[in-house]
Amino acid sequence: MKNRDVAWDPASQPTFWINHVSRLLMRDFEARLRPLGFGMAYLPVVMALEEQGPLQQKQLVSLIAVEQPTMAALLSRMERDGVVVRTPHPSDKRSSRFDLSAAARERIPDAKRVLAEIADLALHGLGPDERSALFSMLRHVAANLGEGRDIFPPPQIAVE
Template identity: 60%
Template sequence: MRHFEQRLRPLDFGMAYLPVVIALEENGALLQKQLAEHAHVEQPTMAALLTRMERDGLISRGPHPSDKRASQISLSAKAKARLPLAKEQLGEVAEQATLGFSERERATFIELLRRVVNNLDQG
């Protein structure tokens, strides 16, 4: 995690921001509640995270089309511009971490990690 964080910090990204950034990239604008579900965190935790991300210029809030009390959260132009480089940095760290692994070993490793995450999400 430290290696990922070191590569992302100059881009104003952090590992904590990634679930939000990826959810917004894949789904477009979302509500805070939806982002909390995607990231598997409680609403207060997500609220604090979004406040930091807004401060860092990575998200913007806009009005919800049908609920005046809610706001939709979107990636900012800054985040969209930096996301390809962030993904590249993550890929480089993952490549370094699995140096010397065969393609089959990498695939097995990723599958095992997915199973670990699924097990933790179930319990």
């Protein structure tokens, strides 16, 4: 069978735009979170520690569904940046627990405000039905790509 050249115009594909928007969002999130001492990679750990309190590394690995070496490197960076503190586990002297630093806890409301502002900017001009349809379509795309579990609960769309 002869190889045929397939014409492909990336900008005509929704997947191109999904990737492009993701990159723009990450750029803006990172730029606005860095002055607060956070990065986007930190947020799943920050959210877990804010909600559940001190956790062991193995618990964070399970909650966030990343590999242990990835979590170890992330926690090292977060500790270096003063976002988390490591303390000995009270009953297992071979283990440590991680918790948010006092400074990080103080900055969380500002980080959440920044995230909300950027999300609002990104969705500006879309009405409640359009936002709901967008959420639904993106969740469907994620399911098609093998996302077998919900990372976040379905969003509550505020009527403007």
